[in-house]
Amino acid sequence: MKRRKGSAGKFRHSLMARYLMLVGFAIFLLPMILIFVMVLYLGYTYFIWQPGRQEVESGQQYASLSGLEEGWHQLAASLDGASAEEIVKSLEAFRIKNPLVSVAAVDAKGRTIVENPQQSSIPDVWTPGWTAEYMKRATAYNSSGFSVVAFIGEGEDSMRDARQGFLVAEVLREHMDTNVPDQNSRFSQIAGVLLFLLLFVLFAFMSWAFFYRIRKRLIRLQEAMTAYDETGIPLPVGPDKRQDEVAALEGTFNAMVHKLRDGREREREEEELRKKLIANLSHDLRTPLTVIRSHAYSLESEPLGERGQQSLRLMSRKLDDLGGLIDNLLSYTLIAAGRYPMRLEETDILRIVRTAAAQWYPVFEKEGMEVEADLPDEALFWNVDREWFVRILDNLFQNAVRHAKAGRYIGLSLGEADADGNRPLRIRDRGPGLPAPDSAKSAPGELARSADTIAEPAAKPSDTRRNPSAGAGIGLSIVDLMIREMNMNWSIESGEEGTTITIYPCGKA
Secondary structure, rough: OOOOOOOOOOOHOOOHHHHHHHHHHHHHHHHHHHHHHHEEEEEHHHHHOOOOOOOOOOOOOEEHHHHHHHHHHHHHHHHHOOHHHHHHHHHHHHHHHOOOOOEEEEOOOOOEEEEOOOOOHHHHHHHOOHHHHHHHHHHOOOEEEEEEEEEEEOOOOOOOOOOOEEEEEEEHHHHHHHHOOOOOOOHHHHHHHHHHHHHHHHHHHHHHHHHHHHHHHHHHHHHHHHOEEOOOOOOOOOOOOOOOHHHHHHHHHHHHHHHHHHHHHHHHHHHHHHHOOOOOOOOHHHHHHHHHHHHHHHHHHOOHHHHHHHHHHHHHHHHHHHHHHHHHHHHHHHOOOOOOOOOOEEEEEHHHHHHHHHHHHHHHOOOOEEEEEEEOOOOOOEOOHHHHHHHHHHHHHHHHHHHOHOOOOEEEEOOOOEEEEEEOOEEEHHHHHHOOOOOOOOOOOOOOOOOHHHOOOOOOOOOOOOOOOOOOOOOHHHHHHHHOOOOOOEEEEEEEEEEEEEEEEOOOO
C-alpha cells in the first residue's frame, strides 16, 4: 500500500510537538511560580510596604536596631571596673541621647542599680528564675518590645559574663527605625497564594483548551462521517489550515469521499450503459426472432418425418422461451429505469390468481402437473397494479414449469393471518428445490446464477429461507423489482420437499 508523502506533516506542526511543549511548560511552571511569588513578596515588603510608625515628640529620633545593639555593647565594655555612680551617670547620658530607649543596670549581686524610666517589669532584685523569664519574654516572636542585654566589662566575647553585672536596654518595636516587614501582616502572603492559584488555573485552562480543540475537530469529523447526501455518500469535511495529525486525517477522509463519489459516478454510467445495451439487444433480437418463428410456422404445413416434427416442436418451444426472455429483459430495463407504468388500486388478487391459473392450466396439464388451488371464495383486496401482478404470477408459474415439473405439483393457498388480519399468498411446488446462492461468486448490483437457468437441482438442498433477490435470475429479478415497487415483500423457502414462494402485502414479512 502506497503512503502519501508528507501526509503526516512536519513534527513541529504535530499534536505530539504541541503536547510536549505543554508538558515542558508544566515542568518549568512550578519553579517559575515560586520565583515569581518570592520576587513579588520581597519587592512588595521591602519597596512598597512601609511599617506604620507611632507619633513621637518633636526632637526625638527613632532607635536604630543595629546602632542600639552596637552602642549598648560598647557602653557595657567601657564600664569595666566602674563604680555604681559612674554606671548611673553613663546610663543617664545614654538616655538623654536615646529618649525612646528604657535602660536599667544590675550589679553582680542581682540588685537593680538604676532604672530609667521606672518600669513595673523591672524587679529590684533579679533572681535566676526571674532573669530567665525576662529573657523568654524579650525574645518571644510576638513581643511588643526589643531588648538588648550586655555584660558590664565584657571583652571581645560578648557572650561571657565578667561578673560585674549587666545592662538592659529596651525599646518598643514601633519606635524602631527598620524596614523589616511585619510578619503578622497577611496581605502579601494572601497575594502570593492567590497568584500561585491564578497561574495554576492558567495552566489548567491551557490544558483544557488544547484537548477541547482536538475533541471539537474530532467531533466535526465524526459528524461528517455520519451525515450523508442523497446518494448515501458521507459529506466531506471543510478545509483546515492546521497541519497536524487531525488535519491529515481530515484530508484522507476527504480523499476517500471523492473516490467514493467517482466510483458511484462510474457505477451509474456503467448501469446506464448496461440498461441501454439490454434495451438495444431486446429490440434488435425481436426482428430475427420474428423471421425465424414465421419460417417455423411455415414448416409445420410441410410434410416432415417424425424426427422433423419433433425437432420443429422443440424449436418452437425454444423460440417461445427466447421470446419470453427478451420480454423479460426489456421489462427489467424499463422497471429499473422507472419507465414501466404502474397504477396501484384496490384489486381482488384471488380473482387474478384464479384467472392466471386457468390460463396456465393447459401448460400444467401438458407437463403432467397437478394443480391444487386452496383459495377461499371471498375476495381479498390488495393495493396492487393489475398488469404487474399478472406478470409476477406468469414469471412464477413459468419458473415452476421449467424447474419443478419433476414434482408434478403446484399449489395455490393463503397463509395464516397476521396481527392486522392480512393473509399472504403462497405458491408451492414439489420440485428438487433451489440451490443456495454462492455468495463468493455474487456481488452487489450483479445478477447471480438464475433459477431460470438451472437445469439440474442441487444434490441435497437443505431447508432454508433466503432473500429472493440473492441468486435470482432475470425472471425472479423482475418479480423482486415489481414487488418492491408496489411496496410489498416476498420470500423463498426451498428444500428437498420443494419450494414455497410467499408474497406479503404492504411490505409485511
